[in-house]
Amino acid sequence: MKVYFLGTGTSQGIPVIGSNHSVCKSTDSRDKRLRVSVWIEWENASYVIDCGPDFRQQMLTSNCQKVDGIIFTHEHADHTAGLDDIRPFFFKQGDIPVFAHRRVLDNLTKRFDYIFENENKYPGAPSVQTNEVINNHPFEIANKKVIPIDVMHGNLQVFGYRIDDFAYLTDVKTIEPSELEKLKGIKVLVVNALRIEPHDTHFNLEEALEFIEKLQPEKTYLTHISHIFGFHAEIEKTLPENVFLAYDNLEITI
DSSP: EEEEEOBBBBBBBBSSOOOOTTGGGGGOOOGGGGGGGGEEEEEEEEEEOOHHHHHHHHHHTTTTTOEEEESSSOHHHHHTTGGGGGHHHHHHHSSEEEEEEEHHHHHHHHHHHHOOOOOOOTTTTOOOEEEEEEEEEEEEEEEEEEEEEEEEEETEEEEEEETTTTEOOOOBBOOOHHHHHTTTSHHHHHHHOOOOOSSSSSSOHHHHHHHHHHHHHHEEEEBBBBBGGGOHHHHHHOTTEEEEEOTOEEEEEO
């Protein structure tokens, strides 16, 4: 299975518009971060987790040729605002399957009503096949089982996902012990670490490292990174040997 990091930034991306912060002015390509998302491939399958406002650019940069489905973590704009840009895939493939919590599907139906409506549909609009994700109900895509992981993003429920020995968790602040059990034995973990200082709705670095210590994966990649975290090259030097800072266009094989 191949995991391609389409974006590793927080909701504003890096550089932040109008910012004079030194990280926003960095010439290191690893410090330039689009909104957070990954593209996962195995055999002939191709799935994306989240579809933020940078989706079009991410698809062009990664040379992604097809999307068999989009799996959503939650409804915030940095994870969903690019949904209209599935049109080229829809024109080639037909309806694009989307997988999300019922609350998220309802939210998307409101915001992108022209995509979800069936009557008097505008001919240039894409269409989707909706699939509700329910906690404790794994689902199958392309002969692989996907296990939803229920976590909290402050007061908002968010889904992470486990596929085989890989788990993807973003926008996590707290997680119940029963959900931790679903992550036992993973080899590769992707998890959010927003910055050094504590945050109300995201893991900071200390919390992320404590979480990693509980799970003991072989490798962990940190994502959903803010510019105030610091420079990529400097942060990397401070991390444990099995923990890495993800960056845009990084590819890993599991």
